[in-house]
Amino acid sequence: MVTQSLVALLAALAVMGVTAAVSRRVDRVAVVDVAWGSVFVAIALVLAVVWPDPHSWLLAVLVTFWGGRLAWHIAKRSKGHGEDPRYEAMLGGPGWHAGAAKVLLRVFLTQAVVAWVISFPLHVAAAYDVRWWPVVWIGVAVFAIGVFFEVVGDAQLSAYRSRPRDQRPPVLDTGLWAWTRHPNYFGDACVWWGLWVAGALSLGWVPGLATIFAPVAMTYFIRNVTGAKLLEKTMSQRPGWDEYAARVPLFFPRPPRG
Template sequence: MLVSAVTGLGAVLLLMTAVWAYSLRTGDASLVDRFWGAGFVLLALLYQALAGFPAHGWWIVALVALWGGRLSLYLTWRSWGAGEDARYAALRRSGGAGWARRSLLTVFGLQAVVLWLAAAPLLHAIARGDAEAWTAPLGLVAAAVFLVGWLYETVADAQLARFRADPRNAGAVCDRGLWRYSRHPNYFGEILVAWGLWGLAAAAGGWWTVFAPLLMTGLLLRVSGVPLLEAHLRDTRRDYADYAAARNAIVPGPPRPADRGSGHD
């Protein structure tokens, strides 16, 4: 399994290096986001091949392709022709003349390593799992959590896209559908996917891969997810402060009066 893990790391590093090279031509480092889901699909297929194409592995590949394929296609569609995301543009400005070289490590290389670590449960579930683990109660619950997360994220993205497509909502905050019950329902779905993937590994004895969903949860809550996005939204969306004060960041819950505080999960 170690050989497969190292091979997987090499594969995502090559993928992100190619994306970096293309980003130099386009001047758009935010291209990296489009390949997050695709990177998981690549690793799923690679690990499946290295494991000798076990029958149970195809079910795991199918789940990852369902989630990762949709995510990459959606992010590509959403950002097509929109230019570089404001968060990456800010990094570019602060990076100065050496940004192009540094971004290979600080953006694309870092994302490759994080992706590889987050996919550790995927490697164990395919390499060490079997049909019995897949159909065990823990495996079935894990698959259900994964699918609920995928569906929740898909619905949230569709609702936000429909809201933004209406010119009357320009500059406004989406507070409809799932966005009424938390500020980042798409991240909630993403976290469920990560824990569901870990559950598939745990069903095959891979409890040690719990670092992967913990890493993803921590990044979304404290590092590259909520903090960076909300700093941007507070500057670009009117009434965002009131919206945020009335809702949990991630976990869905009923809206509360704005004067009762914010950020509770």
């Protein structure tokens, strides 16, 4: 498995290296968000090409669908926008003007390493044979639930934003957004729990438990650090938010309440 992990690390560094060059050229650090999904696609495809078997290729197809859609969605959403205030706050200045070393270390290298760590279920899947194929399909089902929440949640949010401001409520509280305040982030967590089940747990208890840190870390970060909690700092300023937050859970869905 050591060799598979080293190859995955090289793939992650290569994608983020190219992204850093593009970012420097356009003077916008936030382009790294577009590359986030692409890093996982590169890791999965490289592992499947170097260590080809039906299991690795199945995981590569799943990751490519998820990562490709995510990259396209973020690129479309961020088109025409300037630097993301999150990165200005993180770097203490406007993008690359804060210093190339700081940007490379705090943004691009950090995200490459984080993606590499989260992709560990893919590393072990390339190194070992499947023990329980039914578990693979359970993982695929969990992955599909996650993709459903992401795709439908993003579509409902886009439809909401396309309406004139004076013709839409201040807070989106219908569809999946009546079940959870962050269906897209919940879906993202399900995607990686599904990939862990299909990729690592299907190999046996030892590979599964040895890599459970990957979906746990992803869930923690998108819920508490870079995702839901961070977004709520600005969303909570909207009229009607307190009432919405009181009846709709932050992350894990539940049926709507009156």
